[in-house]
């Protein structure tokens with residue numbers, strides 16, 4: 001199905017009050033090749049659980065930067081096992097040990113920061129999307145997280161025409177805590193993204 005800015009506006013009105021499962025079922029029903037992406041940051045379990053409840057074998061792309069916390073790695077292992085995720089792991093072309101000698105983790109004002117972000121996140125992510133070629137892309141973007149995210153909605157179009165679907169777009173942390181509690185799903189807050197120093201920075205995947 002072809003998605004346009006026009007029909008997406010209507011779907012965003014139509015699905016504003018819909019439950020995530022309803023949104024996901026609709027999107028999967030209109031897709032040939034859906035994907036969910038995750039970095040296993042806090043609350044990612046919600047989207048991973050909701051999507052796999054609707055379709056168990058959806059590919060789950062994880063670009064491991066190599067700099068996650070031990071808690072995030074343990075959390076990822078747990079979710080991959082308990083949700084039986086069809087995980088598609090992508091890693092940078094360079095090892096973190098090699099990069100540590102060449103540039104370490106450059107701060108955001110360091111001119112090498114862009115190259116660092118390209119190596120650990122953007123290139124693996126572009127490689128994943130080029131290989132999988134999804135038409136529907138599930139994420140856990142939510143309103144109020146960043147200025148850019150405030151301009152999005154449940155449905156939005158990526159630069160290359162992929163339908164991005166964020167079924168929890170209108171949800172708050174408190175609502176998600178209740179959702180996870182009711183389903184006995186674990187959450188992990190000890191998370192580190194080396195491409196962002198501040199939580200509300202964008203690094204370029206969505207621009």
Ligand SMILES: Nc1ncnc2c1ncn2[C@@H]1O[C@H](COP(=O)(O)OS(=O)(=O)O)[C@@H](OP(=O)(O)O)[C@H]1O
Pocket residue numbers: 037038039041044047061062063064065121138139140141142201202203204205206207
């Ligand atoms: N490392 C890695 N591997 C796989 N997928 C990833 C990764 N990093 C980000 N994402 C996905 O992209 C969504 C936006 O992430 P970011 O906040 O890092 O990007 S951006 O700064 O908004 O451009 C992010 O959305 P959320 O689901 O809300 O976390 C993910 O779906």
